[in-house]
Each structure stands twice: as structure tokens, then as C-alpha cells.
Amino acid sequence: MRETLRTKIIDVCNKKIDTKGNNVGLSFYAFFANKNDNPELLMEVATWWIQTHQLDHFVKAYKIKEMVEAGL
Structure with a gap:
């Protein structure tokens, strides 16, 4: 995932x-x-969310933030 997207996801979370x-x-x-x-x-986000990590439609913001910060 590109760095600008990681930053945006963390900011939104x-x-x-x-x-x-x-x-x-x-x-x-x-x-x-x-x-x-x-x-x-x-x-790119949909692929990361659905295909790569098989996340549910709604996920706790803190969990997404932790995953992105960990580089997953």
C-alpha cells in the first residue's frame, strides 16, 4: 500500500x-x-481490506490503524 494512503487511513482512524x-x-x-x-x-484499499486480510464490512478503527502502522 502506498505511503500516502497509509497516512490517510491512520488520520481518518x-x-x-x-x-x-x-x-x-x-x-x-x-x-x-x-x-x-x-x-x-x-x-487498492478494497483489495487490501477484502482479499488480503478478509476483513468484515465494518472493523474497529483502532484495529485498522494498528494493522496499517504494523505494515500489514
């Missing part, structure tokens, strides 16, 4: 945790605007 608490869940769509203006990037 931090914001969600700060506003909604440590128990907040996210889907991979949380990292994108409602308008799909970057399908390549969306597919």
Missing part, C-alpha cells in the same frame, strides 16, 4: 476514534469522499 471513541467501526469507504473520484485508490 484517529479522527473517528477521537470523535466517537475507541469502539467505532469503519468500512473501507470511510477513507473516500462520496464521489468515487479515484477508482484506482479505492480498489
Whole structure:
């Protein structure tokens, strides 16, 4: 996963945790605007989320943050 995407995911996770608490869940769509203006990037995250790690639709933000920080 490209570094800019890792940074964006960590930032979004931090914001969600700060506003909604440590128990907040996210889907991979949380990292994108409602308008799909970057399908390549969306597919990169979807592949990481669904194919690589076989995650459920909603996953705790802290878990996603930990995975990304660990380089998974």
C-alpha cells in the first residue's frame, strides 16, 4: 500500500476514534469522499481490506490503524 494512503487511513482512524471513541467501526469507504473520484485508490484499499486480510464490512478503527502502522 502506498505511503500516502497509509497516512490517510491512520488520520481518518484517529479522527473517528477521537470523535466517537475507541469502539467505532469503519468500512473501507470511510477513507473516500462520496464521489468515487479515484477508482484506482479505492480498489487498492478494497483489495487490501477484502482479499488480503478478509476483513468484515465494518472493523474497529483502532484495529485498522494498528494493522496499517504494523505494515500489514
